[in-house]
Amino acid sequence: MVLDIRTKLLVMLLTATCVSLNNNVAVEIGMMLILSLLLILCTKNLHDLWLLLLYFGFVAIEFLVFPVVPDTVSMLLSMPVVNIRGFFPVLLCVFLIYKTTEVSQMMATFTKMHIPKKLIITLAVAVRYIPSLIEEWHHIRDAMAVRNVTGGIRNPVRRILLRVECYLVPLFISMIRTADGLSAAAIARGIDEPVTPTCRRYTRLRAIDYLMMTAAIALTAGCFYFTYFRG
Amino acid sequence: MITFEHVTFSYDNAESGVTDIDFTVQDGECVLLCGSSGCGKTTLTKMMNGLIPSFYTGKLEGKVSINRKNLADMEIYEISRMVSSVFQNPKTQFFNTDAESEITFPLENRGMDVKEINRRLQAVTAEFGIEKLLSKSLFEMSGGEQQIIAFASAYISDTDIIVLDEPSANLDAGAMQTVRRMLRKMKQAGKSIIVAEHRLAYLNGIVDTVHYLENGRLTHTWKASDFYSMQDSQRRELSLRDLHETAEIPQLPDVYTLGSANSATDIKNALTADQLLLKRGKKTWDYPVNFQFPMGKIICVVGENGMGKSTFLRTLAGLEKEQSGAVLLDGRALRKKQRRRTFGMVMQNVDHQLFSDTVTGECRLGNGAVSDEQITEILDLLQLSDYREQHPQSLSGGQRQRVTIAAVLLSGKQILLLDEPTSGLDYGNMMTVSRALRAHAANGGLCIVVTHDTELIRALYA
Numbered sequence: 001m002v003l004d005i006r007t008k009l010l011v012m013l014l015t016a017t018c019v020s021l022n023n024n025v026a027v028e029i030g031m032m033l034i035l036s037l038l039l040i041l042c043t044k045n046l047h048d049l050w051l052l053l054l055y056f057g058f059v060a061i062e063f064l065v066f067p068v069v070p071d072t073v074s075m076l077l078s079m080p081v082v083n084i085r086g087f088f089p090v091l092l093c094v095f096l097i098y099k100t101t102e103v104s105q106m107m108a109t110f111t112k113m114h115i116p117k118k119l120i121i122t123l124a125v126a127v128r129y130i131p132s133l134i135e136e137w138h139h140i141r142d143a144m145a146v147r148n149v150t151g152g153i154r155n156p157v158r159r160i161l162l163r164v165e166c167y168l169v170p171l172f173i174s175m176i177r178t179a180d181g182l183s184a185a186a187i188a189r190g191i192d193e194p195v196t197p198t199c200r201r202y203t204r205l206r207a208i209d210y211l212m213m214t215a216a217i218a219l220t221a222g223c224f225y226f227t228y229f230r231g
Numbered sequence: 232m233i234t235f236e237h238v239t240f241s242y243d244n245a246e247s248g249v250t251d252i253d254f255t256v257q258d259g260e261c262v263l264l265c266g267s268s269g270c271g272k273t274t275l276t277k278m279m280n281g282l283i284p285s286f287y288t289g290k291l292e293g294k295v296s297i298n299r300k301n302l303a304d305m306e307i308y309e310i311s312r313m314v315s316s317v318f319q320n321p322k323t324q325f326f327n328t329d330a331e332s333e334i335t336f337p338l339e340n341r342g343m344d345v346k347e348i349n350r351r352l353q354a355v356t357a358e359f360g361i362e363k364l365l366s367k368s369l370f371e372m373s374g375g376e377q378q379i380i381a382f383a384s385a386y387i388s389d390t391d392i393i394v395l396d397e398p399s400a401n402l403d404a405g406a407m408q409t410v411r412r413m414l415r416k417m418k419q420a421g422k423s424i425i426v427a428e429h430r431l432a433y434l435n436g437i438v439d440t441v442h443y444l445e446n447g448r449l450t451h452t453w454k455a456s457d458f459y460s461m462q463d464s465q466r467r468e469l470s471l472r473d474l475h476e477t478a479e480i481p482q483l484p485d486v487y488t489l490g491s492a493n494s495a496t497d498i499k500n501a502l503t504a505d506q507l508l509l510k511r512g513k514k515t516w517d518y519p520v521n522f523q524f525p526m527g528k529i530i531c532v533v534g535e536n537g538m539g540k541s542t543f544l545r546t547l548a549g550l551e552k553e554q555s556g557a558v559l560l561d562g563r564a565l566r567k568k569q570r571r572r573t574f575g576m577v578m579q580n581v582d583h584q585l586f587s588d589t590v591t592g593e594c595r596l597g598n599g600a601v602s603d604e605q606i607t608e609i610l611d612l613l614q615l616s617d618y619r620e621q622h623p624q625s626l627s628g629g630q631r632q633r634v635t636i637a638a639v640l641l642s643g644k645q646i647l648l649l650d651e652p653t654s655g656l657d658y659g660n661m662m663t664v665s666r667a668l669r670a671h672a673a674n675g676g677l678c679i680v681v682t683h684d685t686e687l688i689r690a691l692y693a
Contacts, residue, residue, distance in 0.1 A: 102327065102328050102329045102332065103326065103327045103328050103329075103332070104327045104328075104329060104331075104332030124326065125326075128325070128326060128327070128328065131328075131370050132322065135370075136583065139578070139580060139583040140583045142545075142550050142578065142583075143578060143583045143584040144586075145549075145550060145571055146548050146549070146550065146571055146574070146575070146576040146578075147584070147586075147596070147597055147638075147642075148571075148572065148597045148642075149586060149596050149597045150597065151597040151598055151599070152597070152598060152599035152600060153599070165586070166586040169585075169586050169587075169588075169624075170582060170583045170584075170585060170586060173582060173585075173624045174582055174583065177323070177582070178322070178323050180323075181318070181320060181322075181323025181324065182323050182324075182325075182326065183286070184282055184286055184287075184318075185316070185318055185323065185324035185325075185326070186326050187282065187286055187307050187308075187311075188280045188281070188282055188307065188311055188314075188316045189311060189315075189316065189326075189336055189337045189340065189384070189388075190307075190308045190311035190312070190337050190340035190341060191308075191326070191340055192306065192307060192308045193308045193311075193340045193341055193342065194308070195341065195342035196342055197339045197340050197341075197342055198338065198339040198341075198342055198343055198344070198345055198348060199339075200332070200335060200339055200345050200348055200349075201332060
């Protein structure tokens with residue numbers, strides 16, 4: 001299934017609305033299941049379900065582990081397990097957009113929507129940069145693994161600090177270099193042209209988009225009703 | 232026609248620039264800019280596509296013009312309609328994630344009609360024979376494939392001038408032949424081509440004129456025929472890489488072709504592999520690796536593309552787990568984690584391997600016991616003494632490469648693994664690295680070097 005970026009953005013916006021309204025676990029689980037189904041229909045890759053599995057892990061901790069551990073432990077753990085878990089539906093939407101949207105499509109659609117060019121370019125660079133960032137991270141991890149940077153240091157706090165520093169220094173340097181290179185290349189290839197760029201990858205909204213948008217609005221209305229009149 | 236008239240430029244951050252540059256590129260001419268690292272050749276390419284002085288600011292004197300129009304009076308986007316660019320690092324020149332949009336990016340920016348864009352895309356795809364490549368994500372492509380897309384994008388722009396900044400950096404021998412083919416095509420189409428390069432042999436037969444820069448000044452100009460018939464001694468004096476195709480790997484006893492049988496006899500004082508089968512992620516290789524490398528040697532590992540040379544080195548280093556088989560030191564099998572501790576490694580991209588804020592700090596990192604004398608000795612050997620207190624990331628590519636080698640030499644590890652340590656280096660830097668590795672082997676260490684660089688292989692065993 002192929003969805004337009006506008007549909008995906010609307011789904012994300014409505015999901016965020018539901019998340020902020022909702023305080024019922026059953027509704028939350030429902031949202032996760034529906035969004036995960038949408039994700040798999042779009043990416044056709046079952047590996048993308050890791051976010052859902054992680055979510056269920058958190059749910060299991062809350063309901064199976066919290067009742068049997070001391071209160072202090074459950075209080076300490078409730079921050080990641082309960083609070084962050086609540087944002088998982090939104091995270092899933094971000095993941096869906098990132099996995100299924102090409103930079104060119106995004107730029108074409110936003111240009112048609114008359115979003116300012118500067119904002120579009122900033123967004124495009126941000127999306128474009130995520131895969132590079134992951135790649136950089138892997139390279140640095142490998143380089144650290146063969147270098148034993150903490151050799152000769154006993155103090156555990158200093159060891160941790162040094163490791164953090166050793167991750168961040170090359171990461172920042174490469175971020176700056178990549179951003180610089182990306183901008184230079186884009187400018188030299190005419191991104192600053194004062195004309196409206198051609199939107200070669202622009203497509204109109206299709207029936208499936210309207211269907212999805214309607215479904216998303218209906219579900220949000222349902223969530224609204226459940227919270228204020230039933231819950 | 233491009234004209235440089237007494238052009239002098241210095242960067243704002245005091246990085247070296249160029250001085251009194253004066254030359255002309257005729258229509259349809261192919262010009263090679265060469266010289267050792269930091270000589271100013273990249274600066275000249277940035278002037279031609281307008282990035283200097285608008286994007287990279289500094290003090291500019293003199294005049295750079297195209298068809299008599301002064302570039303200083305133009306916006307970069309105006310220049311981009313006359314000049315296309317291909318940059319050194321394919322990773323940072325891509326704006327899109329899909330190949331088609333990347334190729335058509337300059338045309339879309341100009342607001343060209345969709346039909347015309349599609350027509351041109353079809354023509355370029357057919358001409359370059361890249362139909363299959365278009366369905367791949369740019370992030371799944373090899374460096375060579377990415378560079379093909381960059382060339383196609385420059386070609387589709389239909390500008391008369393194409394400027395290339397080290398397009399072959401980070402490419403293997405096979406991909407370089409592709410680059411050569413594409414340059415030939417551009418030349419046949421009557422484009423003016425300006426290419427800044429370290430690797431020179433593959434450009435033989437394409438370039439018409441060669442300019443040599445030294446410390447930002449243009450000191451020599453040759454016709455291509457004179458340049459490529461230069462005496463070897465003069466070539467080395469100018470710190471230039473090999474001028475002639477030497478794809479053939481020298482047949483020497485210490486050159487190990489990956490996958491060839493190299494049977495183990497005496498396992499004392501040696502690194503051996505016994506029926507080692509490689510894998511990386513989901514990819515597996517089904518030929519067994521067997522070797523015996525005695526200490527006190529330099530072993531160059533060669534092999535065709537796709538044989539898994541980098542994976543081989545990563546497996547030895549303990550970054551990948553083998554499918555089966557064993558790596559043994561002195562006859563004792565080493566597990567993945569033990570190998571990480573025992574072997575030192577220099578990877579291809581040096582930027583991820585520098586962590587400290589000074590060169591000496593980098594040398595000490597992970598090995599507090601190393602003495603000042605040892606550091607001085609190694610830095611002297613690698614000609615880095617003048618940069619002791621500088622930030623490693625502020626150094627040039629060749630210098631950073633040498634800092635990582637200095638750090639690994641000082642790590643106290645006897646067995647060093649190096650992945651293409653000289654791919655972006657000029658002749659002088661390459662020789663310096665070669666001397667350092669030879670010194671390590673002479674002290675009883677073992678260096679295992681994966682390389683395509685035939686000139687390095689000859690230097691290591693000369």
